[in-house]
Amino acid sequence: MYRISSPSLEKAGDGMAMGFRAGAKFVDMEMLQFHPTGLLVGNSVATGGLLEEGLRGAGARLFNGLGERYMQRYDPQKMERATRDVISRSSYLEIATGRGTPHGGVYIDVSHLDHGFVERSFRGMVERCRDYGFDLVHDRVEVSPSAHYHMGGIAMDVDCRTNLEGLFVAGEDGGGVHGANRLGGNGVADSLVYGGRAGDNMADSITGRDLPAISETQIRELGAKWAQLLGRDAGENVFKLRRELEDLMWEKVGVVRHDTDLRAAVDELSALKVRAAKVRAPGEASSNPAWNEALNLMNLCVNAEMVARSALLRTESRGAHFRQDYPASDPACLKNIYLTPAGEDMTFGFQPVKFTRMAPPEVGVTTHENDLRHH
Numbered sequence: 001m002y003r004i005s006s007p008s009l010e011k012a013g014d015g016m017a018m019g020f021r022a023g024a025k026f027v028d029m030e031m032l033q034f035h036p037t038g039l040l041v042g043n044s045v046a047t048g049g050l051l052e053e054g055l056r057g058a059g060a061r062l063f064n065g066l067g068e069r070y071m072q073r074y075d076p077q078k079m080e081r082a083t084r085d086v087i088s089r090s091s092y093l094e095i096a097t098g099r100g101t102p103h104g105g106v107y108i109d110v111s112h113l114d115h116g117f118v119e120r121s122f123r124g125m126v127e128r129c130r131d132y133g134f135d136l137v138h139d140r141v142e143v144s145p146s147a148h149y150h151m152g153g154i155a156m157d158v159d160c161r162t163n164l165e166g167l168f169v170a171g172e173d174g175g176g177v178h179g180a181n182r183l184g185g186n187g188v189a190d191s192l193v194y195g196g197r198a199g200d201n202m203a204d205s206i207t208g209r210d211l212p213a214i215s216e217t218q219i220r221e222l223g224a225k226w227a228q229l230l231g232r233d234a235g236e237n238v239f240k241l242r243r244e245l246e247d248l249m250w251e252k253v254g255v256v257r258h259d260t261d262l263r264a265a266v267d268e269l270s271a272l273k274v275r276a277a278k279v280r281a282p283g284e285a286s287s288n289p290a291w292n293e294a295l296n297l298m299n300l301c302v303n304a305e306m307v308a309r310s311a312l313l314r315t316e317s318r319g320a321h322f323r324q325d326y327p328a329s330d331p332a333c334l335k336n337i338y339l340t341p342a343g344e345d346m347t348f349g350f351q352p353v354k355f356t357r358m359a360p361p362e363v364g365v366t367t368h369e370n371d372l373r374h375h
């Protein structure tokens with residue numbers, strides 16, 4: 001969905017888009033995390049692939065194109081060990097203000113660390129860089145913020161139930177597990193824990209029930225709907241159109257957001273959605289990359305619109321969501337944004353965040369503390 005991103009290209013948010021079409025309710029879709037150090041390899045699909053967080057943990061330094069250790073300006077205490085959102089935003093602002101590297105990034109530098117230590121401890125990263133002609137051990141390497149993880153998603157309870165009877169959700173399709181940010185390493189844990197819970201609860205929920213009748217008509221209609229694109233010789237090139245979507249999201253719904261850009265993006269996305277439904281996908285259903293990409297693009301358009309419209313509504317900065325026009329967190333916005341599909345359109349509602357264990361100071365005592373006081 002973004003010009004520079006860490007997941008492989010076939011990841012198109014299919015699960016969320018399917019959820020949307022089925023009428024699932026979503027939460028905090030604006031909360032999308034950017035990893036600070038995605039490799040820059042020109043137009044290669046390798047661009048956006050990650051140089052892992054451990055490098056900064058071990059002492060990696062970040063420099064802008066002028067050779068300045070720019071984290072001094074944004075977080076002089078934590079420097080390169082600041083959280084992902086802070087570093088991504090700082091790097092983005094350096095690049096946007098013209099202090100980036102020749103290829104539009106910043107430099108990561110571990111050359112001051114013991115070379116043997118870097119070779120041994122980060123073998124995968126060193127090899128990945130070597131594959132693309134970069135020497136991570138002895139030299140600075142160009143990196144950029146890279147779209148990485150969606151904290152928002154289909155709203156679920158702790159049993160992975162959604163607003164739709166029979167639809168359970170887990171992993172990155174689910175929303176709300178990580179709030180407005182995610183700590184490194186918690187993504188796989190989320191998928192495993194909630195994947196397990198969803199499986200157990202699904203099994204429980206069907207025990208003793210009759211299987212619902214399968215509608216042959218519905219299956220035929222769905223097949224026909226998605227096959228419509230096949231064999232179409234006229235229309236736009238789907239790969240170029242996907243690139244257009246990625247550029248739009250990067251520039252207007254990216255690391256740093258603003259009302260004017262977000263409004264423009266929402267309009268441009270609705271035009272792009274119409275164009276995406278008319279792309280060219282000649283050939284049969286099997287081994288048809290253009291058709292696969294067309295299906296990806298339609299799903300990406302649904303997800304992009306949910307992100308852009310939710311981002312427009314959150315008029316504050318919190319976690320991974322940064323608004324240049326509202327740079328501070330606003331206690332009055334300590335709310336979850338719920339999105340409900342309404343046909344092709346969507347409606348939105350706000351609900352105060354429920355704190356069950358801990359709460360930020362402006363909210364007052366936590367439920368947990370209350371419980372303790374009463375015992």
Ligand SMILES: Cc1cc2nc3c(=O)[nH]c(=O)nc-3n(C[C@H](O)[C@H](O)[C@H](O)COP(=O)(O)OP(=O)(O)OC[C@H]3O[C@@H](n4cnc5c(N)ncnc54)[C@H](O)[C@@H]3O)c2cc1C
Nearest residue numbers: 006007014015050170171172173184185186187188189191
């Ligand atoms: C580069 C990268 C590095 C990461 N590193 C870490 C890390 O170090 N630690 C960590 O905790 N998290 C990490 N994450 C995040 C973590 O990997 C993901 O959040 C997690 O894998 C999501 O799990 P999931 O099951 O929701 O989705 P996925 O792992 O994406 O699984 C979804 C599956 O559904 C399949 N699928 C998709 N569409 C369809 C369809 N239409 N029909 C049938 N099947 C379909 C896909 O092929 C895939 O197998 C990383 C993510 C990336 C991209």
